[in-house]
Amino acid sequence: xxxxxxxxxxxxxxxxxxxxxxxxxxxxxxxxxxxxxxxxxxxxxxxxxxxxxxxxxxxxxxxxxxxxxxxxxxxxxxxxxxxxxxxxxxxxxxxxxxxxxxxxxxxxxxxxxxxxxxxxxxxxxxxxxxxxxxxxxxxxxxxxxxxxxxxxxxxxxxxxxxxxxxxxxxxxxxxxxxxxxxxxxxxxxxxxxxxxxxxxxxxxxxxxxxxxxxxxxxxxxxxxxxxxxxxxxxxxxxxxxxxxxxxxxxxxxxxxxxxxxxxxxxxxxx
Amino acid sequence: xxxxxxxxxxxxxxxxxxxxxxxxxxxxxxxxxxxxxxxxxxxxxxxxxxxxxxxxxxxxxxxxxxxxxxxxxxxxxxxxxxxxxxxxxxxxxxxxxxxxxxxxxxxxxxxxxxxxxxxxxxxxxxxxxxxxxxxxxxxxxxxxxxxxxxxxxxxxxxxxxxxxxxxxxxxxxxxxxxxxxxxxxxxxxxxxxxxxxxxxxxxxxxxxxxxxxxxxxxxxxxxxxxxxxxxxxxxxxxxxxxxxxxxxxxxxxxxxxxxxxxxxxxxxxxxxxxxxxxxxxxxxxxxxxxxxxxxxxxxxxxxxxxxxxxxxxxxxxxxxxxxxxxxxxxxxxxxxxxxxxxxxxxxxxxxxxxxxxxxxxxxxxxxxxxxxxxxxxxxxxxxxxxxxxxxxxxxxxxxxxxxxxxxxxxxxxxxxxxxxxxxxxxxxxxxxxxxxxxxxxxxxx
Numbered sequence: 001x002x003x004x005x006x007x008x009x010x011x012x013x014x015x016x017x018x019x020x021x022x023x024x025x026x027x028x029x030x031x032x033x034x035x036x037x038x039x040x041x042x043x044x045x046x047x048x049x050x051x052x053x054x055x056x057x058x059x060x061x062x063x064x065x066x067x068x069x070x071x072x073x074x075x076x077x078x079x080x081x082x083x084x085x086x087x088x089x090x091x092x093x094x095x096x097x098x099x100x101x102x103x104x105x106x107x108x109x110x111x112x113x114x115x116x117x118x119x120x121x122x123x124x125x126x127x128x129x130x131x132x133x134x135x136x137x138x139x140x141x142x143x144x145x146x147x148x149x150x151x152x153x154x155x156x157x158x159x160x161x162x163x164x165x166x167x168x169x170x171x172x173x174x175x176x177x178x179x180x181x182x183x184x185x186x187x188x189x190x191x192x193x194x195x196x197x198x199x200x201x202x203x204x205x206x207x208x209x210x211x212x213x214x215x216x217x218x219x220x221x222x223x224x225x226x227x228x229x230x231x232x233x234x235x236x237x238x239x240x241x242x243x244x245x246x247x248x249x250x251x252x253x254x255x256x257x258x259x260x261x262x263x264x265x266x267x268x269x270x
Numbered sequence: 271x272x273x274x275x276x277x278x279x280x281x282x283x284x285x286x287x288x289x290x291x292x293x294x295x296x297x298x299x300x301x302x303x304x305x306x307x308x309x310x311x312x313x314x315x316x317x318x319x320x321x322x323x324x325x326x327x328x329x330x331x332x333x334x335x336x337x338x339x340x341x342x343x344x345x346x347x348x349x350x351x352x353x354x355x356x357x358x359x360x361x362x363x364x365x366x367x368x369x370x371x372x373x374x375x376x377x378x379x380x381x382x383x384x385x386x387x388x389x390x391x392x393x394x395x396x397x398x399x400x401x402x403x404x405x406x407x408x409x410x411x412x413x414x415x416x417x418x419x420x421x422x423x424x425x426x427x428x429x430x431x432x433x434x435x436x437x438x439x440x441x442x443x444x445x446x447x448x449x450x451x452x453x454x455x456x457x458x459x460x461x462x463x464x465x466x467x468x469x470x471x472x473x474x475x476x477x478x479x480x481x482x483x484x485x486x487x488x489x490x491x492x493x494x495x496x497x498x499x500x501x502x503x504x505x506x507x508x509x510x511x512x513x514x515x516x517x518x519x520x521x522x523x524x525x526x527x528x529x530x531x532x533x534x535x536x537x538x539x540x541x542x543x544x545x546x547x548x549x550x551x552x553x554x555x556x557x558x559x560x561x562x563x564x565x566x567x568x569x570x571x572x573x574x575x576x577x578x579x580x581x582x583x584x585x586x587x588x589x590x591x592x593x594x595x596x597x598x599x600x601x602x603x604x605x606x607x608x609x610x611x612x613x614x615x616x617x618x619x620x621x622x623x624x625x626x627x628x629x630x631x632x633x634x635x636x637x638x639x640x641x642x643x644x645x646x647x648x649x650x651x652x653x654x655x656x657x658x659x660x661x662x663x664x665x666x667x668x669x670x671x672x673x674x675x676x677x678x679x680x681x682x683x684x685x686x687x688x689x690x691x692x693x694x695x696x697x698x699x700x701x702x703x704x705x706x707x708x709x710x711x712x713x714x715x
Binding site for chain 1: 401404406407408426427428430431433435437438439440441442443444445446450454455457458459460484497500
């Protein structure tokens with residue numbers, strides 16, 4: 001693979017996104033929702049109802065379970081531990097939001113080329129299929145990752161401003177770094193690569209986007225499962241998950257190139 | 271860098287062929303598309319020395335001391351061009367899509383420095399052939415090679431880098447600006463001094479003033495020009511053009527034709543697919559008539575001669591003496607298949623160079639007042655209509671010419687030059703009336 005060509009095509013994709021702000025808007029909107037929602041649940045509702053979040057027995061039980069497994073929780077008083085636990089779980093939303101947003105960009109970047117009949121000239125260039133597809137994946141991934149990181153920074157700052165003392169420190173941990181720095185990006189890349197692979201075989205962007213559900217669904221289940229106390233995903237488990245996603249992504253790079261039939265695209269895409 | 275348009279032949283500007291400052295020879299990393307008379311000109315550099323800024327206006331005005339002044343109409347590559355030309359060979363190539371055969375057992379070769387025209391009706395397989403030559407799709411059977419090398423997983427990228435392919439549809443990125451569209455391709459092809467190369471192309475195709483506009487705002491013709499520029503921005507050795515003048519106005523079509531001549535002059539190998547027979551006749555060294563199979567291939571003049579024979583046309587000032595009588599005189603002097611068209615006599619001569627004076631002398635002796643005499647050259651359109659205007663029979667013909675009945679059986683001969691289709695065409699500037707060159711005509715007396 002030639003990195004310079006990938007960078008050139010990525011640049012082109014990014015310029016197209018820049019020229020079409022509406023394409024980026026869904027990602028920004030989702031991240032804003034993900035940033036605000038936890039504060040409504042953890043800070044807003046208890047203040048409005050006048051009840052502490054620790055009055056919920058189920059949550060008490062879950063937090064007591066998590067105290068032994070999630071670093072930093074054990075040192076906090078019950079109210080702060082509950083807040084810290086919930087804010088940590090809501091970090092998972094920052095994995096899901098960029099996937100949805102980036103997937104819509106990625107799906108359009110192949111299907112859009114088809115609709116504009118711009119893929120054939122691109123195929124006449126020396127770029128290999130893998131390079132073209134990887135450039136499209138990375139071009140969709142980078143803006144969504146940037147928006148995600150910006151959202152996380154704002155999230156942590158808001159937690160620092162509104163949560164009980166000691167809560168913010170639990171968010172800045174190895175676990176969070178693995179979650180946001182490894183699991184999140186590899187989940188995004190895996191979903192994007194799947195979307196790109198599918199989008200070269202379908203006629204509309206929506207069909208391609210649906211495949212992202214395969215990645216988003218397990219992440220949502222992880223969020224719900226942890227909040228409900230069904231299980232706690234430990235740091236080593238997150239590391240394994242990141243590794244599995246990385247391997248899956250690399251496999252999907254190969255698979256998407258294999259599925260990308262130049263001939264079909266040139267002769268049957270009308 | 272430089273770009274010139276027109277020159278010397280009263281087209282635009284003055285002075286033929288300017289080579290830009292700051293660029294040397296091909297060996298030094300610059301490919302120079304010299305200006306021919308009336309031709310567009312382009313210099314594309316491929317080494318670091320191109321990055322030097324050059325005053326384009328000065329370059330446009332000032333002839334470079336080493337500039338060449340080639341003849342745009344020349345049919346042979348310039349003897350001292352140092353361009354490494356590539357031969358394109360298509361051997362027994364068949365391409366099937368499912369049960370349907372789009373291209374069937376096609377064989378031809380395009381020589382270095384040759385402009386080869388692919389002509390045929392819609393669905394004849396022209397685009398499929400170009401795509402196979404460009405390495406976009408593989409043949410179902412047979413072999414396509416560029417300079418002896420076939421497209422494989424390993425060689426594909428390197429071969430494509432040497433080819434400039436203008437696709438059937440412009441396929442431009444509408445959301446990007448004009449110069450961004452070219453710049454992306456220049457960088458994908460690793461053109462050094464990409465910005466400068468893009469500027470040259472944009473100036474050449476008169477798009478420089480629109481460089482900052484989004485492509486979506488361009489007219490169809492401008493998009494076509496930009497697509498053509500994109501195919502040339504990396505200075506390719508083999509140029510494949512699929513309908514390059516579609517949507518272009520006559521002036522720009524002429525620029526494209528001039529450009530094709532320049533490409534040939536530099537020794538580049540060009541394959542152009544078109545419906546425009548006038549265009550292909552003007553620029554192509556050889557044409558391949560395609561209708562799924564290769565129906566015929568050869569120089570336009572050779573195709574005409576082989577299909578229609580070489581005919582002498584003698585134009586009288588008056589119709590006295592009566593044309594039938596003069597036709598009889600011509601027949602006695604050696605003319606065959608003598609036909610009368612208005613005040614013209616048309617005939618086949620077995621040894622034209624030797625027999626023409628004999629026939630003319632006989633006619634003058636018989637009292638004919640001859641205004642002019644010339645070899646008939648039916649337009650390529652007639653060759654096309656004769657070969658492709660009706661269903662193709664028989665086996666395809668390969669080689670340099672079409673040999674009468676082996677191509678079309680009996681449909682080659684007789685009055686089947688498709689009567690009404692010939693209207694409006696001209697032979698040497700004078701109209702071919704009514705039944706055309708081969709109409710049922712009036713024979714002898």
